[in-house]
Amino acid sequence: MNGTNMQLPKESSRKNKLFMEVYEGKVPERVPIKLGCDSAYAIEFANMNLKKDQWDVNKFIEAIDIFNGYIQSDIIEGLGLRFPHIYQILGAKTFKMGADGFLQHPNVHGLEVEEYDEFIEDPYKCINEKVLPRLYIALDNKSEKRSIVMAKGYFAYFTTMMQFFGGLNNLGIKHKCAVLPGGALTEAPFDFIADFLRSFTGAMKDIRRRPEKIVGACEAVLPLLVKKGIPKEVVPGARVFIPLHMAPYLSVKQFEKFWWPSFKKLVEELDRHGVKSDLACEQDFMRYLDYLQELPKGTGMSFEYGDPKIVKKKLGSKHIISGFYSLDTLKMKTEKECIDEAKELIDILAPGGNFIFSPGKSILRLRDAKPENIKAVVKYIQENTKY
Amino acid sequence: MDFKSEYYKTFPEYMIKNNISPEDAEVIAPSIQSQEEMMFAFIMSLLM
Numbered sequence: 001m002n003g004t005n006m007q008l009p010k011e012s013s014r015k016n017k018l019f020m021e022v023y024e025g026k027v028p029e030r031v032p033i034k035l036g037c038d039s040a041y042a043i044e045f046a047n048m049n050l051k052k053d054q055w056d057v058n059k060f061i062e063a064i065d066i067f068n069g070y071i072q073s074d075i076i077e078g079l080g081l082r083f084p085h086i087y088q089i090l091g092a093k094t095f096k097m098g099a100d101g102f103l104q105h106p107n108v109h110g111l112e113v114e115e116y117d118e119f120i121e122d123p124y125k126c127i128n129e130k131v132l133p134r135l136y137i138a139l140d141n142k143s144e145k146r147s148i149v150m151a152k153g154y155f156a157y158f159t160t161m162m163q164f165f166g167g168l169n170n171l172g173i174k175h176k177c178a179v180l181p182g183g184a185l186t187e188a189p190f191d192f193i194a195d196f197l198r199s200f201t202g203a204m205k206d207i208r209r210r211p212e213k214i215v216g217a218c219e220a221v222l223p224l225l226v227k228k229g230i231p232k233e234v235v236p237g238a239r240v241f242i243p244l245h246m247a248p249y250l251s252v253k254q255f256e257k258f259w260w261p262s263f264k265k266l267v268e269e270l271d272r273h274g275v276k277s278d279l280a281c282e283q284d285f286m287r288y289l290d291y292l293q294e295l296p297k298g299t300g301m302s303f304e305y306g307d308p309k310i311v312k313k314k315l316g317s318k319h320i321i322s323g324f325y326s327l328d329t330l331k332m333k334t335e336k337e338c339i340d341e342a343k344e345l346i347d348i349l350a351p352g353g354n355f356i357f358s359p360g361k362s363i364l365r366l367r368d369a370k371p372e373n374i375k376a377v378v379k380y381i382q383e384n385t386k387y
Numbered sequence: 388m389d390f391k392s393e394y395y396k397t398f399p400e401y402m403i404k405n406n407i408s409p410e411d412a413e414v415i416a417p418s419i420q421s422q423e424e425m426m427f428a429f430i431m432s433l434l435m
Contacts, residue, residue, distance in 0.1 A: 094434075124430075195434070196434045
């Protein structure tokens, strides 16, 4: 099974098998690699101008082609989901381009505290009527003008995504990488409320001042987030990516009340639909390992910080573990030191399978990691991690 | 775990509102409902 319905080169099929076997709970031929390089990294690697060239999807694809020709990893690296022209058309306050061209997420909110009841009653209606026009100011207009802006944004979004992901699939074949089925993206209910609806600061205030409302909002939005997390085609290997933001900022008591219950239901419900989740456990999740243990077998979990030995012991026989590898290593150390640290981590996490090698954080900018170090680590893993 | 909203229609709801017969539903549903689902995916993506 692949994401293209095209005949894959032998090497692509072999790499697909590495991932699919991990997803099926089998021990693969060797350790598979997912680096999590952003499209901004690829653009900077290709000596393009981030501020100018990211307006053109073809430039994105050209940069990703150049970067992947260099690193020759297991999957195409340089995934980007944020295209500035879509945010520009809609007048976005959610993502703003910084002086160097990188898209930043300011601390904004689209839902006022007194609107919780309205949100709980019909979240999707409230999003359309209240939240979107505040966060996307070109939609804050009379209905005729709003519908024209919405049509432009919607058309730009789907045509861009089709062009971008079609391009990535072609590059996967060209560079003999794995071409996996299309997945989905969703969020933990509390994170969804905190990201753009109430903002980080708003959500943190609400858990003290409006605790029952925020619990109600998480429950109300849960069915929407389940729906958002189901890929267009539910086939083996089509997984949902869930970046986890807020849990490390909560006390265990707050986590148990506000964050965990609706999140657990989300992952379990997706699993009931045949969709496995890949969680990016941002910051430090070591306090929460016993909770993560309760999630359905085969859930992917990538960790930024913590003790890989404890994680392997507690979660490694049930879940797929990734992460921990330090970006500082890729940024500052020699190729040999990078390989030595990768080897150390692999010795802890690879035995028995259930492991995909990845850095603890996404590699966003060229300054985050030396390309020659990434290439050296990839080559080492591809040649030296046979089970 | 389905959700109900004034702004989202399942195809059975759409059939009733637009007087679509069960015989026609089979051929109409894929083209109509996929648009509802794509708009939902787009709107939710704006908040992630």
